Amino acid sequence: MTDQKIPHTTPRQSATFSQDVNSDIRRAAATGIYDIRGGGAKRRVPNFDDLLFMGASISRYPLEGYREKCETSVTIGGLHASNPIELDIPITIAGMSFGSLSGPAKEALGRGASMAGTSTTTGDGGMTQEERGHSTKLVYQYLPSRYGMNPDDLRRADAIEVVVGQGAKPGGGGMLLGQKISDRVAEMRNLPKGIDQRSACRHPDWTGPDDLEIKILELREITGWKVPIYVKVAGARPYYDITLAIKAGADAIVLDGMQGGTAATQDVFIEHVGQPTLAIIRPAVQALQDLGMHRKVQLILSGGIRSGADVAKAMALGADAVSIGTAAMIAIGDNDPKWEAEYNKLGTTAGAYDDWHEGQDPAGITTQDPELMARLDPIEGGRRLRNYLKVMTLEAQTIARACGKNHLHNLEPEDLVALTMEAAAMAQVPLSGTDWYPGKPGTGF
Amino acid sequence: MQTFDLGEKGLRAMHEELHAQTQSTNETAWEIVNPKGSHAIAVGLDAPIEVTVRGSTGYYCGGMNKQATINIDGSAGPGTGENMMSGKIIIEGDASQYLGATAHGGLIVVKGNAASRCGISMKGVDIVVHGNVGHMSAFMGQSGNLVVCGDAGEALGDSCYEARFFVRGEVKSLGADCEKKEMRPEHIELLKGLLEEAGCDARPEDFTRYGSARQLYNFDIDNAGAY
Numbered sequence: 001m002t003d004q005k006i007p008h009t010t011p012r013q014s015a016t017f018s019q020d021v022n023s024d025i026r027r028a029a030a031t032g033i034y035d036i037r038g039g040g041a042k043r044r045v046p047n048f049d050d051l052l053f054m055g056a057s058i059s060r061y062p063l064e065g066y067r068e069k070c071e072t073s074v075t076i077g078g079l080h081a082s083n084p085i086e087l088d089i090p091i092t093i094a095g096m097s098f099g100s101l102s103g104p105a106k107e108a109l110g111r112g113a114s115m116a117g118t119s120t121t122t123g124d125g126g127m128t129q130e131e132r133g134h135s136t137k138l139v140y141q142y143l144p145s146r147y148g149m150n151p152d153d154l155r156r157a158d159a160i161e162v163v164v165g166q167g168a169k170p171g172g173g174g175m176l177l178g179q180k181i182s183d184r185v186a187e188m189r190n191l192p193k194g195i196d197q198r199s200a201c202r203h204p205d206w207t208g209p210d211d212l213e214i215k216i217l218e219l220r221e222i223t224g225w226k227v228p229i230y231v232k233v234a235g236a237r238p239y240y241d242i243t244l245a246i247k248a249g250a251d252a253i254v255l256d257g258m259q260g261g262t263a264a265t266q267d268v269f270i271e272h273v274g275q276p277t278l279a280i281i282r283p284a285v286q287a288l289q290d291l292g293m294h295r296k297v298q299l300i301l302s303g304g305i306r307s308g309a310d311v312a313k314a315m316a317l318g319a320d321a322v323s324i325g326t327a328a329m330i331a332i333g334d335n336d337p338k339w340e341a342e343y344n345k346l347g348t349t350a351g352a353y354d355d356w357h358e359g360q361d362p363a364g365i366t367t368q369d370p371e372l373m374a375r376l377d378p379i380e381g382g383r384r385l386r387n388y389l390k391v392m393t394l395e396a397q398t399i400a401r402a403c404g405k406n407h408l409h410n411l412e413p414e415d416l417v418a419l420t421m422e423a424a425a426m427a428q429v430p431l432s433g434t435d436w437y438p439g440k441p442g443t444g445f
Numbered sequence: 446m447q448t449f450d451l452g453e454k455g456l457r458a459m460h461e462e463l464h465a466q467t468q469s470t471n472e473t474a475w476e477i478v479n480p481k482g483s484h485a486i487a488v489g490l491d492a493p494i495e496v497t498v499r500g501s502t503g504y505y506c507g508g509m510n511k512q513a514t515i516n517i518d519g520s521a522g523p524g525t526g527e528n529m530m531s532g533k534i535i536i537e538g539d540a541s542q543y544l545g546a547t548a549h550g551g552l553i554v555v556k557g558n559a560a561s562r563c564g565i566s567m568k569g570v571d572i573v574v575h576g577n578v579g580h581m582s583a584f585m586g587q588s589g590n591l592v593v594c595g596d597a598g599e600a601l602g603d604s605c606y607e608a609r610f611f612v613r614g615e616v617k618s619l620g621a622d623c624e625k626k627e628m629r630p631e632h633i634e635l636l637k638g639l640l641e642e643a644g645c646d647a648r649p650e651d652f653t654r655y656g657s658a659r660q661l662y663n664f665d666i667d668n669a670g671a672y
Contacts, residue, residue: 033664146547146566149528151489151509178663190549190568190587191606195662198604200585204565205524205546211504214484218505221460222489 038356045276050423063401077228077251088117094325097123100263107378110134112385145199167256170234173201209244235280242287259304264357277303285318308395316411331388332381452479466492573643
């Protein structure tokens with residue numbers, strides 16, 4: 001016998017039972033309830049980072065960056081509405097409710113969007129004066145809960161967005177937990193203070209595309225056919241859903257992929273239901289093209305848009321505009337490292353804070369707590385959002401000029417290649433270095 | 446009385462005329478003829494006028510109404526009076542599903558029966574049905590009163606909040622978190638007023654009150670089976 005030690009293997013973590021997974025199991029075992037959080041899918045899915053623009057050389061020639069114009073304006077809703085929305089930039093602010101967001105946050109979004117020449121959108125809680133007052137172009141969401149819905153606000157809106165679904169939770173409703181129901185939120189929603197406010201997953205007075213057509217008729221008659229009517233759908237079955245929305249008479253479609261955020265939903269729903277933004281755009285554009293409606297019914301893509309590169313890629317694949325929610329929140333201060341000590345107290349860290357439903361947001365954005373709300377200066381927040389939107393626009397223009405385009409709308413799939421097989425298949429653009437993508441007609445795959 | 450031929454002039458022309466009426470209008474009495482079951486008749490009105498539709502209507506008649514009184518001289522399609530804010534809708538015949546969905550105020554009277562989901566997500570409206578109501582009526586009802594002089598179908602008041610339900614006949618079943626409540630004098634008084642306004646001679650004492658048991662107001666995993 002020797003006293004030679006048997007060497008240990010390096011401790012090895014399981015890929016299946018990772019630390020993240022184990023913490024989920026422990027949390028579930030301790031609480032007996034699923035995890036609810038805000039935000040969109042955190043898992044990595046094929047996305048716009050998997051695409052590249054080729055730029056110009058001999059076969060294409062570019063526009064001079066500082067001399068030749070690259071237009072960015074977009075008109076939304078001209079098909080049926082007498083007053084379509086004219087935007088200076090094709091980046092809009094997505095629907096986020098007063099209730100889930102604080103009053104100063106909604107004001108900051110309105111201010112920033114207005115300064116940048118774009119629109120902002122109400123949410124599941126009605127229209128607030130802060131928002132209407134500071135938004136030159138305001139889209140009024142028409143949601144299943146109809147919290148705060150009334151004909152006066154409907155007529156004060158610049159467009160109406162009938163929300164069928166959102167990318168974070170296709171087929172799901174919502175719940176605003178009692179701790180965020182202040183007197184004002186309760187009054188707007190016509191419910192007692194402090195109770196959970198459920199938002200239904202289906203509209204109460206219509207089911208299916210034939211009914212939707214009649215609902216759109218009603219909204220048009222109430223508003224005198226003046227304002228555009230958008231239909232927002234989650235990235236579930238985009239070809240069919242968009243075909244049906246067009247048939248129902250939508251002026252514009254908002255299409256939201258699974259990276260799109262929500263105020264509060266089950267983590268399992270956010271991570272496991274829906275499709276990546278990159279995967280839904282081509283079927284959507286195909287539906288528009290098959291009906292001869294591409295560029296007539298505008299397609300607004302959302303779900304994880306972060307930069308001018310994302311904007312340019314979405315538009316090259318056929319979108320008319322994009323919409324941002326999470327990125328706009330970050331721009332005005334959400335998850336800012338300056339609040340790191342307070343994030344730590346909440347058991348998290350800057351960048352990972354997603355308990356938006358609990359109302360304790362150190363940045364004063366996803367809260368109704370007066371002291372926390374006061375931390376967000378809506379004027380400064382608005383300025384930051386304006387800056388961010390301007391940068392995104394400049395970035396998109398930079399790319400478009402490099403591709404020889406004098407309008408962002410002139411970007412096209414032929415300007416793109418993919419870095420991965422998945423992205424090539426989803427975006428239907430060639431794998432970099434080849435002229436092929438999976439599913440390309442005539443290739444036998 | 447202003448008479449408008451809907452079949453001849455169309456929906457848009459009708460709403461242009463009705464929406465042009467102001468608080469001080471002298472043209473307070475309107476008659477819509479030839480409705481032929483059209484959808485979205487007399488929606489978004491906002492003036493103290495009385496509109497009588499001579500015939501049955503399609504979806505959403507009187508949708509988002511404010512102030513106006515709308516008489517439907519026939520039966521009414523789905524979503525009649527949806528999101529109504531104030532005013533009155535009186536339906537001489539039967540009403541289809543989603544009557545008064547999400548309506549915030551005013552009074553809706555049905556002389557016949559109302560189908561399923563009557564008063565779904567009601568937010569303050571009063572609805573009086575002379576006959577019966579279908580299943581899932583007042584689902585997620587937030588506030589207001591639903592009065593049923595006949596019977597109620599399955600799952601009355603499912604997941605309701607603070608809306609009150611008064612039923613004279615039988616209730617096939619109550620929905621999640623809906624329970625029978627005591628009829629106190631203030632409820633008798635309230636019901637008396639509603640029945641009178643709805644032209645119904647039923648005795649308030651013959652009704653039973655139902656409402657929320659308030660057990661699902663804050664999420665509790667032990668109640669998961671009820672959701």
